[in-house]
Amino acid sequence: MNRKMKIALVAAFVATVGVGAGAVMADGRGHCGPFGKDMRAVAEKKLSTLHEELKLTPAQEPAWSDFRNTVQTQAGRVDERFREWRGATPAATALERLERGQKSLEDRQQALAEIANATRRFYGTLDRAQQQRFDEATRQLAPGGFHRHGPRGDA
Secondary structure (H helix, E strand, O other): HHHHHHHHHHHHHHHHHHOOOOHHOOOOOHHHHHOOOOHHHHHHHHHHHHHHOOOOHHHHHHOOOOOOHHHHHHHHHHHHHHHHHHHOOOOOOOHHHHHHHHHHHHHHHHHHHHHHHHHHHHHHOOHHHHHHHHHHHHOOOOOOOOOOOOHHHHO
């Protein structure tokens, strides 16, 4: 898998699990983590910070807008899926639970693909320094933990 695809997948993961989940969980909301908040608002805050850090040129703004809209759309879908999950009748059988799980995975896979594509398009417009800033800004939100250090807490 090439480097750009890995980065796109990391960015996609960030959005699909709820941008900023680590920060939201740290605010003491308990086991529900980010789902007690408006995920679009959480995503917007993180995206605004990222936009500031990247110092984009006017030529890069259209790709940024596409990326931002995609992330915001997916953040809204996270909210919708959570509300549906909370309001759903509990599955009565193992088969129903498996079918719901499969549907959820399919939805998340589609979301991941959409975000990966938008990230790929945006990342391709960045210069090397911006790519490094993007990588660093999204690294803390990668699989393995929501922390400021390297994987598994490495300093």
